[in-house]
Amino acid sequence: MFSLPKTATIIEVGPRDGLQNEARTVNTEDKLDFIKALQEAGLKEMELTSFVSPKWVPQMADARDIVAGAQKIGRQMVLTPNERGITSALEAGADSIAVFVGVTNSFNEKNINKTTAESMETLQPLIKKAKQDGIFVRACISTAFYCPFEGKIDPQRTIDLCRQFVDWGVDELSVADTIGLANPQESHELFSRLKEQFPEVLIAAHFHDTRRMALANAYAALIAGVDRFDASAGGLGGCPFAPGATGNVATEDLVHMFHRMGVDTGVDLEKLYEAISLIEPHVSNPLHTGMYTLYKNRK
Template sequence: MFILPKKATIIEVGPRDGLQNESMIVPPDVKVRFIEALQQSGITEMEITSFVSPKWVPQMADAVQIVSESPKNGRQIVLTPNEKGVVRALESGANSVAVFVGVSDSFNKKNINKTTAESMHELKPIVEQLKKDGVFVRACISTAFYCPFEGKINKESTLAICEEFTSWGVDELSVADTIGMADPVESYELFSYLKEELSETVLLTAHFHDTRKMALANIFASLQAGIDRFDTSAGGLGGCPFAPGATGNVATEDVVHMLHHMDIDTGIDINKLCEAIDLIAGYVSKPIESGMYRLYKQ
C-alpha cells in the first residue's frame, strides 16, 4: 500500500513557460499583475520570466522589467540559457536561477544549437559559480521521457544528467515530459528510479505536459513514487516552440483540485487562482479550457 504525502508544492510556470510561446505579446504590466494575483492565491514558488534572446523569444524581451516590478513574495525563478543570461538576471536583482538542458541531443541542438554534452560542459562553471554566490539553482531537464526526434529516452540517460547536475550542487531538478508522451507506468518507474538513485538533498520536481491528457494520471503515479513537487501552469498555458506537438502544461487549478480532493494540502485557493487566470485570459491566443476554470466561470 502506497502512502500519499500530506502536502505538495506547486511551482507555477505560467508567467514564463506558459507565455513564452504566445504569439500575442502580453504587456509587462499585465504580466506583473498576473504574477501578483498568483502569489495572492497562495503560490510561493514561480518561474516569472526568462533572460533569453528577444530575437528567439520576443515574449520575454521585458525580463528586466518583470523582475524589478514583480512583488518579492516567495521564490521567484528566472530561466537563463547561458552566462550572458545569468549576468543579466543577477544584475536585474534575481536570486533564483534556472538552467536547462535536453537529455536528447537532437532536441538540444534544435533548442540551443549544442549537443547535450556541449551544453553540460558550458553550464558546469556557471552553476558552480552561482552556488558559490549563494544563488538558488534549478536545473530543468527536458525530454526526460521522450524526444520528438529520437523517440523514447532510456532512464539511465536521464539519471546521468541528473547525477551530473547534483554533483555541481544544484538545489532542484525539474524532470520534464516535454511532449506529453509519458504514461503513468513510465512516470512511476522513472521517478521511483530517480528517488532511489539521487541524493535526498536535491529537490525533485515533476513537469508534465497534457498533450495526450495523461498529465493528472502521471502526477498521481509520481505521488506514489514519492514526488511531492510539481510544475504546473495556470490555465494550462504553454507549449515548447522547439518541441513539435508539445501543447500546454498541466493546468494548475486542475492539479490543485485533484490534490485537495485527496487531502493533500497545497496552500492554494482555487477561486483566487481562477481570478488570476481571468487577468491573463484575454491576452492569450487560445481559450482557457481547464476543467476547474470552466466550472469557476459557470
Template sequence: MLNLPKKVTIIEVGPRDGLQNEKLFVPTVIKKQFISRLRNAGLQEMELTSFVSPKWVPQMSDAAEIVTDCLDADARNIVLAPNRRGVDRVYSTDCQAVAVFVGVSNSFNLKNINKTTKDSMTELVPIISELKEKNYFVRACISTAFYCPYEGKINESDTIKLCQEFVDAGVDELSVADTIGMAAPDECFALFSQLKSLFPHTLLTAHFHDTRKLALANIFASLQAGIDRFDTSAGGLGGCPFAPGASGNVATEDVVYMLERMGIDTGVDLNKLIDAIEVVRPHLSRQIESGYYRLHAQTV
C-alpha cells in the first residue's frame, strides 16, 4: 500500500530561484505581479528574492523594493541571505523568514560563494543563533546533496553530517537539493528516509531540478519516505549560475497536478497558477516547457 500524505506543502521558489538565472532582467513591477498572482493561486510559502551582490546576480538588484512591497502577514515570506551582509539587510526590513545556503561539495561552495563548506558553516552558525534569538524562521538550503557538477557523487554521510550541523545550530527547516538533477528515486528514498528518522522535529523539504526528467519520480519516492514539503518553481523556471548543465526547478504546475490526481491536497488552484506564469512569460529568455502548462495554457 502506498504511503501518501493527505496534504502537501508547496514552497514556491519561482520569484527567487526561478528568476535568478534569467538572462533578461525581469521588470520589478512584473516580479511584484508574479508574486501577487502566485499568492492568489494559494501558495502561502514563497522565496521572494535574495539579498546577494547585484554584481554577481543582477536579477536580484531590486530585492529591497520587492521585500518592501510584497510581504504578506498571512504568508511565510522567505528571503535568501547568504552571509552577514545579507542578513543585516534583512534586519532593515519587516521580513521574518531567512534562508541561508551551503553546498555539501567544497568545490561547488568555492565556485558559488568563494568559501569552503567548513568556512561557510563557521560563519553561519553564530548568525543562525542570532536570528533564532530574534525569533526569525530560518531555512537552511543544502545544495549538491546528491551530486556535484565538479566532484560527482556526494557521499550520503557528508550530506547527513551537514544537515546535522544545521539542526544543531537551530534551523527550523532543511531544504535538501538535487542541484543538478542527477539523483534517482532510490537515492532520494534512502536519504530522505534517514533524514526523517534522524530529524523528526525539523521541517524537511525536498528540492529537485528536472535536468534529466526525474523530478516527479523523485518526489514520488520522497513521499514514500515521509516527506510532505517540496520546493517547486512556477513554469519550471530556474537553474544555478554556478552549476553547469543544471536545468530549471521542477514545475509547480506539474507537481500540483500529479499530487492532486493522487488525492493529495496542495491548496493550489491550477488555473490561477497558469495566470501567474502568463504574467512573467513574455519577459523570459526561454520557453515554458512544463507538461501541464503546454497542455492547458491559453497562449503557448
C-alpha cells in the first residue's frame, strides 16, 4: 500500500501559462490584481510572466511592469527563453527564472526555430552563469509524454534531457504533458523514474486537461512521490505553439482533490475562487472548471 505526502506545493502558472494564449489583451493592473488575490489565497510560488518577444506572445509585453508591480511574496518565477530574456528579467528585479525546451526537435523548431540540441547548447552557459549568480533556475520540459508533431515520446528521451539539466545544476524540473494526452499509467511510470534518478532535484508535474485526465495524472504522479504541481486558476491556459493543447489542470480542482485526500496545500479555496472571479471578466471564454462552477452556482 502506498502512502501519500502530508503536504503538496502548488505552483500557480495562471498569470503566465494561463494568460499567454488569451486572445483578449488583459490590462497590466488587472493582471496584478489577479496575482495579488492568488497570493492572498495562499499560493506562494508562481510563474508571473514571460520575457519573450511581444511579436510572438503579445500578452506578455508588460513583463517588466508585472515584475515591478507584483508583491514580493514567496518564489516568483519568470519564463526566459534566451540570453536577452534572462538579462531583461534580472534587470527588472527577478531572482527566479524558468527556461524551457521541448523533448522533440519538431516542437522546438515550431517554438523557437532551433532543434533540441541547439536549444540546449544555447542554454547551458546561461544556466551555469545564473547559478553562479545565485539565481533559482527552473527547467520546463515540454512534450515530455507526447508531441503534437511526433506523437508518443519514449520516456528515456525525457529522462536523458532532464539529466542534462540536472548536470548543469538546475534547481527544479517542471515536466509537462503539453498537449494533455498522457494517461495515469504513463504519468506514474515517468515520474517514478524521475524521482528515483534525480532525488536531489525538485520535480514538478505539469498537466494539461485536453482529455480530462489531468487530475488522474496528478494523482498518479502524487503516488509516484511527486509533491509539486503546476496548476492554473480557473483552468486558464494553452500553448500557442502546440496545436490542440487546452488549459492547464485547474488549481481549484487540484487543491480540492488533495484536501479531500488529506494532503494540505496551504491554499484557501474560497479566496482562490475570489481570485478567479477577478480575472474571469477579462478573458475571452467563461471559466467552467468543476469546483469553480459549483462556487458560482452556490452564490
